[in-house]
Structure formats: C-alpha cells, structure tokens
Amino acid sequence: MNKEKLKSSIEFPRIFRFITEQKYFKKIKKYQWRLILAGFVSAIILGAIVIVGADSYKNYQGNKKLTEKRRNIENQIRFWQSVNKRYTGYRDSYFQLALLEYQLKDFDKAREYLKKALQLDPNFKSGRKLESILNEK
16 A cells, blocks of 8 residues: 555656647537537627627718718818808808818819909918918818
8 A cells, every 4th residue: 555655756746738639629529519610609609799889880980970071071061151241252151162172172162262262362371371282172
C-alpha cells in the first residue's frame, strides 16, 4: 500500500480539460455534432440580425434628422418668398433664398436668386463669395 500511496503522490494532478481530452469527444454522437453546429450557425445568424437591425435603426434616425432639416429649410424658403412678395427690392431676402436653395443643392435656383440680389446691389461682398462658390459647381 505504501507503493500505491507513493505512486499516487508522484502523479501529476489531474486537471479537467474538456476540450483536449478525447474521451469526452467520443461520447458525442454524430447527431449531437449536428445540433452543436446548428446552434453555432444560429448564434451567428442571430448576431448578424442584431447588427443589421442596429445599423438600420441608425440609418432611420439619420434619415429622420435629414428629413426634419429639409422641412425646416423649406419652411424658411416659404418665409423668404413671402418677404420677397412684400418687399421686392430687398436684397437680403434674395440672398437668403439663394443660400437656402444652395443648402438643398438646387444650384440653378440659387443662381437665379443670387443674380437678382446682385442686380439690386452689385457690390454685395457675401453675394460675390457665393457666386464664386456656385461657379465651381
């Protein structure tokens, strides 16, 4: 018995290693491997769905902000058009309309409004700056 005690005390301690020990893999049947693989694939698909959903929500929020900004600019355009109807010789209303149309990327309308503003005041520095920017577009 002393030999057995001595032998057991000399052995390395047994560390539970599920992945590296073959006897645990032998217990898993073929159909169980298929279930494990199906679970792994399902987890990957679920993760992809979560990522795509989060990205879609982010795009939705961004689109919502852009739509609100566009609506705000269109309201400002309507305001400045009403000012133009009342005060036809007001240079700044034409300039504001040119800036707002430029923000909406409607460069032709911006040029028209800017042309009217520069006809009213040919020495308008801000108008000349916008004119040079519009000429590049």
